[in-house]
Amino acid sequence: MTFDVIVIGTGAGGATVARELSKKDYKVLILEKGKRHKTGTSVNYLKNIPLDLKADLSNKDLAKYDFLNYPAELMYLEDVGGTTPVSLANACYACSTCYSNSATTQFKIHDLDLFKELIDASADLKVNPFPANLMGPATRKIVDAGESLGYFMEPMPKFIDFSKCNSCGLCIGGCKKGAKWDSTQFVNEAMDNGATLISDFTVTKITHDDGKVTGVEGLFGDKTKAFEAKKVIIAAGALNTPVILKNSEIEENVGEGLFCDLFITVGGFLEDAKLNKEIPMGTKAEFGPYFLSPHFSTQIIPLLEEKGFNANPEDVMGIMVKIADEANGKLNSNKYIEKPLTERDLELLKEGYEKSVEVLVKAGVDPLSIVSTPIRGAHPGGTAAVGKVVDNNLETKIKGLFIADASVIPQAPGRPPILTVTALAKRLAQIIGKRVNIEDMNPITA
Numbered sequence: 001m002t003f004d005v006i007v008i009g010t011g012a013g014g015a016t017v018a019r020e021l022s023k024k025d026y027k028v029l030i031l032e033k034g035k036r037h038k039t040g041t042s043v044n045y046l047k048n049i050p051l052d053l054k055a056d057l058s059n060k061d062l063a064k065y066d067f068l069n070y071p072a073e074l075m076y077l078e079d080v081g082g083t084t085p086v087s088l089a090n091a092c093y094a095c096s097t098c099y100s101n102s103a104t105t106q107f108k109i110h111d112l113d114l115f116k117e118l119i120d121a122s123a124d125l126k127v128n129p130f131p132a133n134l135m136g137p138a139t140r141k142i143v144d145a146g147e148s149l150g151y152f153m154e155p156m157p158k159f160i161d162f163s164k165c166n167s168c169g170l171c172i173g174g175c176k177k178g179a180k181w182d183s184t185q186f187v188n189e190a191m192d193n194g195a196t197l198i199s200d201f202t203v204t205k206i207t208h209d210d211g212k213v214t215g216v217e218g219l220f221g222d223k224t225k226a227f228e229a230k231k232v233i234i235a236a237g238a239l240n241t242p243v244i245l246k247n248s249e250i251e252e253n254v255g256e257g258l259f260c261d262l263f264i265t266v267g268g269f270l271e272d273a274k275l276n277k278e279i280p281m282g283t284k285a286e287f288g289p290y291f292l293s294p295h296f297s298t299q300i301i302p303l304l305e306e307k308g309f310n311a312n313p314e315d316v317m318g319i320m321v322k323i324a325d326e327a328n329g330k331l332n333s334n335k336y337i338e339k340p341l342t343e344r345d346l347e348l349l350k351e352g353y354e355k356s357v358e359v360l361v362k363a364g365v366d367p368l369s370i371v372s373t374p375i376r377g378a379h380p381g382g383t384a385a386v387g388k389v390v391d392n393n394l395e396t397k398i399k400g401l402f403i404a405d406a407s408v409i410p411q412a413p414g415r416p417p418i419l420t421v422t423a424l425a426k427r428l429a430q431i432i433g434k435r436v437n438i439e440d441m442n443p444i445t446a
């Protein structure tokens with residue numbers, strides 16, 4: 001049997017494009033490496049890979065930036081729903097119009113204007129601002145402190161249906177109330193529309209003949225299995241898409257240009273603050289290539305203990321500093337990623353750290369308690385970028401082979417990318433729809 005389209009991966013990109021194409025009655029097969037887990041348990045399956053920052057720590061002036069003292073890591077998930085079930089539901093895209101890396105700007109350079117798709121994706125994900133009446137006292141303290149220092153603290157756009165949200169603060173677990181959007185919803189819709197999902201299936205390579213895609217090959221348990229298709233869309237995420245491409249004789253620029261939107265959480269002791277019981281990242285302050293947002297991290301607790309503060313989770317205040325890091329990482333091993341921390345990255349982290357300390361102290365945090373988590377990343381992208389590996393139709397050099405995930409984003413947005421990836425996938429569904437009608441003369445039927 002030949003499928004009209006095979007989609008590899010069920011994250012932000014894969015689930016969206018599968019949903020859109022299944023609406024048009026194409027015969028869609030979705031192949032997913034991971035499993036479907038019980039809602040609310042996703043955080044238990046988070047994976048991480050070390051980032052080799054190659055940072056020189058010998059400089060005495062850097063001693064107070066304790067985030068440089070710990071190994072850095074990149075987080076991701078390989079399940080049905082991709083990484084979206086652990087997201088904090090942040091949905092920025094056009095908020096940083098003044099900033100040259102914003103999604104709308106960086107794709108326009110490649111003659112790929114995504115504005116309409118971003119608006120449509122916002123409607124699909126029901127993006128709305130974090131409501132003031134759900135702001136808890138700890139977030140309020142951070143907002144008041146930021147505003148008194150002259151910072152513009154704005155509500156974070158969220159893909160949360162607040163009528164279902166009980167403000168438990170556990171968004172990262174995967175929402176038990178069904179208030180937070182994640183891409184398993186789109187997978188379910190695609191299946192309701194007739195798409196077939198095979199989970200626990202790891203695609204290893206794309207098959208092609210005479211420069212044209214013919215299908216995929218992969219592992220189901222320890223058995224190799226192949227499927228034929230007229231079109232194939234890789235949406236395996238920025239860490240896995242390059243592996244599939246390289247196994248399929250597409251090598252040039254693949255796996256290079258990785259960004260992660262590096263971040264740290266700066267935290268400190270404030271008795272009974274209870275930031276951990278509030279919706280995370282309800283507000284933000286934009287500073288061009290970086291932003292600050294209230295964030296509780298369990299990693300702060302042992303660091304406070306090291307400083308002699310006996311803190312419960314309720315006593316931790318924190319602010320995330322997230323930067324648009326340089327797209328200079330390289331995937332060359334499945335054990336670690338080379339991601340040199342550049343001078344610019346370091347300056348942005350330092351600036352964000354200083355501002356966070358100021359805000360936290362103003363909010364009542366004991367200045368002697370201030371600590372910072374290691375540098376982490378949660379938005380891998382850039383490893384099969386537009387203009388390098390795919391053209392502005394998101395097609396590779398193999399005809400009929402497309403990519404629809406964060407790997408095609410050329411530069412770090414420094415902002416949550418799900419909305420952008422969703423918009424890209426919606427654009428690809430339109431491109432494929434048009435192609436089918438023009439090239440194949442007749443629409444493909446199921």
Ligand SMILES: Cc1cc2nc3c(=O)[nH]c(=O)nc-3n(C[C@H](O)[C@H](O)[C@H](O)COP(=O)(O)OP(=O)(O)OC[C@H]3O[C@@H](n4cnc5c(N)ncnc54)[C@H](O)[C@@H]3O)c2cc1C
Nearest residue numbers: 009011013033078082083088089090203236406416417418
């Ligand atoms: C803790 C955390 C919080 C986050 N919060 C936010 C947020 O609030 N807002 C936001 O916008 N972003 C957030 N992100 C980032 C966001 O989740 C990712 O950027 C986004 O999901 C990337 O989409 P994707 O389609 O590129 O990849 P993914 O969503 O990672 O999907 C890739 C899919 O491909 C599958 N796959 C991989 N290899 C294969 C293979 N060989 N064969 C078959 N299937 C394969 C994977 O299992 C997975 O299902 C967060 C990330 C983390 C870790």
